[in-house]
Amino acid sequence: EAGVAQSPRYKIIEKRQSVAFWCNPISGHATLYWYQQILGQGPKLLIQFQNNGVVDDSQLPKDRFSAERLKGVDSTLKIQPAKLEDSAVYLCASSSTRRTEAFFGQGTRLTVV
Amino acid sequence: AQSVTQLDSHVSVSEGTPVLLRCNYSSSYSPSLFWYVQHPNKGLQLLLKYTSAATLVKGINGFEAEFKKSETSFHLTKPSAHMSDAAEYFCVVSEAGGGADGLTFGKGTHLIIQP
Numbered sequence: 243e244a245g246v247a248q249s250p251r252y253k254i255i256e257k258r259q260s261v262a263f264w265c266n267p268i269s270g271h272a273t274l275y276w277y278q279q280i281l282g283q284g285p286k287l288l289i290q291f292q293n294n295g296v297v298d299d300s301q302l303p304k305d306r307f308s309a310e311r312l313k314g315v316d317s318t319l320k321i322q323p324a325k326l327e328d329s330a331v332y333l334c335a336s337s338s339t340r341r342t343e344a345f346f347g348q349g350t351r352l353t354v355v
Numbered sequence: 356a357q358s359v360t361q362l363d364s365h366v367s368v369s370e371g372t373p374v375l376l377r378c379n380y381s382s383s384y385s386p387s388l389f390w391y392v393q394h395p396n397k398g399l400q401l402l403l404k405y406t407s408a409a410t411l412v413k414g415i416n417g418f419e420a421e422f423k424k425s426e427t428s429f430h431l432t433k434p435s436a437h438m439s440d441a442a443e444y445f446c447v448v449s450e451a452g453g454g455a456d457g458l459t460f461g462k463g464t465h466l467i468i469q470p
Contacts, residue, residue, distance in 0.1 A: 275457055275458065285460045287457040287458065335458075341387050346398045346400075
Protein backbone atom coordinates (compact mmCIF):
# COMPACT_ATOMS: atom_id res chain seq x y z
CA GLU A 243 0.00 0.00 0.00
CA ALA A 244 1.43 3.34 -1.04
CA GLY A 245 1.89 5.87 1.75
CA VAL A 246 1.10 9.57 1.91
CA ALA A 247 3.01 11.42 -0.78
CA GLN A 248 4.14 15.02 -0.37
CA SER A 249 6.06 17.39 -2.59
CA PRO A 250 8.35 19.15 -2.66
CA ARG A 251 10.59 17.76 0.10
CA TYR A 252 12.45 21.02 0.57
CA LYS A 253 11.72 24.63 -0.34
CA ILE A 254 13.61 27.84 0.29
CA ILE A 255 11.87 31.14 -0.41
CA GLU A 256 12.29 34.77 0.49
CA LYS A 257 9.85 36.46 2.83
CA ARG A 258 6.76 37.88 1.15
CA GLN A 259 6.96 35.26 -1.60
CA SER A 260 4.30 32.61 -2.04
CA VAL A 261 4.67 28.84 -1.87
CA ALA A 262 2.45 25.80 -2.35
CA PHE A 263 2.69 22.28 -1.02
CA TRP A 264 0.97 19.22 -2.45
CA CYS A 265 -0.29 16.09 -0.73
CA ASN A 266 -1.67 12.82 -2.09
CA PRO A 267 -3.22 10.77 0.74
CA ILE A 268 -3.52 7.02 0.99
CA SER A 269 -6.13 5.79 -1.44
CA GLY A 270 -9.60 5.67 0.08
CA HIS A 271 -8.75 7.77 3.13
CA ALA A 272 -11.53 10.25 3.79
CA THR A 273 -9.77 12.36 6.41
CA LEU A 274 -6.80 14.55 5.52
CA TYR A 275 -4.76 16.76 7.84
CA TRP A 276 -2.14 19.46 7.40
CA TYR A 277 0.19 20.02 10.33
CA GLN A 278 2.93 22.56 10.95
CA GLN A 279 5.96 21.38 12.94
CA ILE A 280 8.36 24.08 14.06
CA LEU A 281 11.82 22.85 15.05
CA GLY A 282 11.81 21.39 18.53
CA GLN A 283 8.02 21.37 18.88
CA GLY A 284 5.19 18.94 18.36
CA PRO A 285 3.10 19.15 15.19
CA LYS A 286 0.26 21.69 15.28
CA LEU A 287 -2.93 21.06 13.35
CA LEU A 288 -3.57 23.66 10.67
CA ILE A 289 -6.58 22.19 8.91
CA GLN A 290 -8.59 18.97 8.81
CA PHE A 291 -10.68 17.83 5.84
CA GLN A 292 -13.35 15.17 5.76
CA ASN A 293 -13.63 14.26 2.07
CA ASN A 294 -13.63 17.72 0.45
CA GLY A 295 -15.20 19.57 3.38
CA VAL A 296 -13.34 21.43 6.12
CA VAL A 297 -13.86 20.01 9.63
CA ASP A 298 -11.49 22.28 11.53
CA ASP A 299 -9.40 25.24 10.41
CA SER A 300 -9.42 27.12 13.70
CA GLN A 301 -5.61 27.31 13.85
CA LEU A 302 -5.04 28.19 10.21
CA PRO A 303 -3.76 31.79 9.78
CA LYS A 304 -6.34 32.60 7.17
CA ASP A 305 -4.87 35.95 6.24
CA ARG A 306 -1.95 34.15 4.62
CA PHE A 307 -2.64 30.42 4.55
CA SER A 308 -5.17 28.63 2.40
CA ALA A 309 -5.86 24.99 1.67
CA GLU A 310 -8.14 23.03 -0.56
CA ARG A 311 -8.95 19.42 -1.23
CA LEU A 312 -10.46 19.12 -4.65
CA LYS A 313 -12.66 16.08 -5.28
CA GLY A 314 -11.83 14.79 -1.81
CA VAL A 315 -8.47 13.35 -2.83
CA ASP A 316 -5.33 15.47 -3.34
CA SER A 317 -4.79 18.60 -1.31
CA THR A 318 -2.72 21.75 -1.61
CA LEU A 319 -1.63 24.14 1.12
CA LYS A 320 -0.58 27.64 0.13
CA ILE A 321 1.18 30.43 1.96
CA GLN A 322 0.99 33.95 0.56
CA PRO A 323 2.89 36.01 1.58
CA ALA A 324 5.38 34.00 3.63
CA LYS A 325 6.91 35.28 6.85
CA LEU A 326 10.12 34.25 8.56
CA GLU A 327 8.12 32.50 11.30
CA ASP A 328 6.56 30.19 8.71
CA SER A 329 9.85 28.28 8.54
CA ALA A 330 8.84 24.77 9.58
CA VAL A 331 8.12 21.27 8.34
CA TYR A 332 4.64 20.94 6.84
CA LEU A 333 3.21 17.49 7.34
CA CYS A 334 0.29 15.94 5.56
CA ALA A 335 -1.50 12.97 7.07
CA SER A 336 -4.52 10.88 6.22
CA SER A 337 -6.76 8.42 7.99
CA SER A 338 -9.57 6.15 6.88
CA THR A 339 -12.03 7.86 9.18
CA ARG A 340 -12.02 10.50 11.88
CA ARG A 341 -10.41 9.65 15.25
CA THR A 342 -8.44 6.72 13.92
CA GLU A 343 -4.70 6.57 13.51
CA ALA A 344 -3.26 8.90 10.92
CA PHE A 345 -0.49 8.04 8.51
CA PHE A 346 2.01 10.80 7.83
CA GLY A 347 3.99 11.79 4.79
CA GLN A 348 7.68 12.70 4.92
CA GLY A 349 6.87 16.38 5.10
CA THR A 350 8.02 19.51 3.29
CA ARG A 351 10.76 21.49 4.99
CA LEU A 352 10.17 25.19 4.32
CA THR A 353 12.84 27.77 4.98
CA VAL A 354 11.89 31.44 4.67
CA VAL A 355 14.86 33.81 4.41
CA ALA B 356 -11.19 20.76 24.55
CA GLN B 357 -8.43 18.18 24.33
CA SER B 358 -4.80 18.52 25.34
CA VAL B 359 -1.77 16.43 26.10
CA THR B 360 1.10 17.01 28.52
CA GLN B 361 4.32 15.09 28.14
CA LEU B 362 5.96 15.37 31.51
CA ASP B 363 9.58 15.05 30.39
CA SER B 364 11.19 16.89 27.50
CA HIS B 365 14.25 14.58 27.64
CA VAL B 366 14.71 11.06 29.01
CA SER B 367 18.08 9.33 29.10
CA VAL B 368 18.46 5.60 29.81
CA SER B 369 21.18 3.02 29.36
CA GLU B 370 20.86 0.36 26.71
CA GLY B 371 19.12 -2.70 28.13
CA THR B 372 17.31 -0.81 30.90
CA PRO B 373 13.58 -0.02 31.03
CA VAL B 374 12.06 3.00 29.31
CA LEU B 375 9.23 5.11 30.76
CA LEU B 376 7.84 8.10 28.86
CA ARG B 377 5.05 9.87 30.70
CA CYS B 378 1.91 11.39 29.21
CA ASN B 379 -1.16 12.96 30.80
CA TYR B 380 -4.18 13.96 28.78
CA SER B 381 -7.21 16.17 29.15
CA SER B 382 -10.41 15.40 27.29
CA SER B 383 -14.05 16.36 27.65
CA TYR B 384 -15.15 13.21 25.85
CA SER B 385 -13.97 9.63 25.41
CA PRO B 386 -10.49 9.95 24.00
CA SER B 387 -8.50 7.96 21.52
CA LEU B 388 -4.83 8.02 22.43
CA PHE B 389 -1.75 7.32 20.36
CA TRP B 390 2.01 7.29 20.61
CA TYR B 391 4.05 8.25 17.57
CA VAL B 392 7.81 8.10 17.07
CA GLN B 393 9.90 10.39 14.90
CA HIS B 394 13.47 9.44 14.03
CA PRO B 395 15.78 12.21 12.78
CA ASN B 396 14.83 13.35 9.29
CA LYS B 397 12.15 10.66 9.11
CA GLY B 398 8.37 10.77 9.08
CA LEU B 399 6.10 10.13 12.03
CA GLN B 400 5.38 6.47 12.67
CA LEU B 401 2.56 5.07 14.78
CA LEU B 402 3.80 3.01 17.74
CA LEU B 403 0.46 2.08 19.27
CA LYS B 404 -3.11 3.23 19.83
CA TYR B 405 -5.86 3.08 22.45
CA THR B 406 -9.43 3.30 21.21
CA SER B 407 -11.58 2.17 24.18
CA ALA B 408 -10.82 -1.53 23.97
CA ALA B 409 -8.18 -3.13 26.22
CA THR B 410 -6.52 -0.65 28.56
CA LEU B 411 -3.08 -2.24 28.11
CA VAL B 412 -2.02 -1.69 24.54
CA LYS B 413 0.88 -3.40 22.83
CA GLY B 414 2.67 -1.75 19.95
CA ILE B 415 5.58 -2.26 17.64
CA ASN B 416 9.20 -2.79 18.67
CA GLY B 417 8.31 -4.03 22.15
CA PHE B 418 6.57 -0.84 23.33
CA GLU B 419 3.35 -0.84 25.31
CA ALA B 420 1.16 1.70 27.07
CA GLU B 421 -1.54 1.56 29.71
CA PHE B 422 -4.63 3.76 29.65
CA LYS B 423 -5.56 4.85 33.19
CA LYS B 424 -8.73 6.89 33.18
CA SER B 425 -8.59 7.67 36.92
CA GLU B 426 -5.14 9.19 36.48
CA THR B 427 -5.77 10.57 32.97
CA SER B 428 -2.48 9.01 31.94
CA PHE B 429 -1.17 7.04 29.00
CA HIS B 430 2.48 6.29 29.79
CA LEU B 431 4.69 4.51 27.27
CA THR B 432 7.02 1.74 28.46
CA LYS B 433 9.52 -0.74 27.10
CA PRO B 434 11.29 -3.39 29.22
CA SER B 435 14.69 -3.08 27.59
CA ALA B 436 15.96 -0.11 25.58
CA HIS B 437 17.83 -0.56 22.33
CA MET B 438 20.10 1.96 20.66
CA SER B 439 17.67 2.15 17.74
CA ASP B 440 14.98 3.50 20.10
CA ALA B 441 16.72 6.88 20.26
CA ALA B 442 14.18 9.29 18.76
CA GLU B 443 11.47 11.85 19.53
CA TYR B 444 8.23 10.43 20.94
CA PHE B 445 4.85 12.14 20.78
CA CYS B 446 1.75 11.40 22.80
CA VAL B 447 -1.41 12.25 20.84
CA VAL B 448 -5.10 12.58 21.76
CA SER B 449 -8.26 12.71 19.70
CA GLU B 450 -11.69 12.97 21.26
CA ALA B 451 -15.19 12.14 20.11
CA GLY B 452 -18.18 14.34 20.67
CA GLY B 453 -16.60 17.60 19.72
CA GLY B 454 -16.77 19.04 16.23
CA ALA B 455 -13.03 19.24 16.04
CA ASP B 456 -11.39 15.88 16.58
CA GLY B 457 -8.07 16.25 14.88
CA LEU B 458 -5.04 14.73 16.51
CA THR B 459 -3.56 16.98 19.20
CA PHE B 460 0.14 16.38 19.81
CA GLY B 461 2.18 16.82 22.95
CA LYS B 462 5.45 18.73 22.80
CA GLY B 463 7.46 15.54 22.55
CA THR B 464 9.97 13.61 24.64
CA HIS B 465 13.48 13.18 23.33
CA LEU B 466 14.71 9.68 24.23
CA ILE B 467 18.45 9.27 24.56
CA ILE B 468 20.00 5.81 24.82
CA GLN B 469 23.39 5.59 26.50
CA PRO B 470 25.66 2.71 25.40
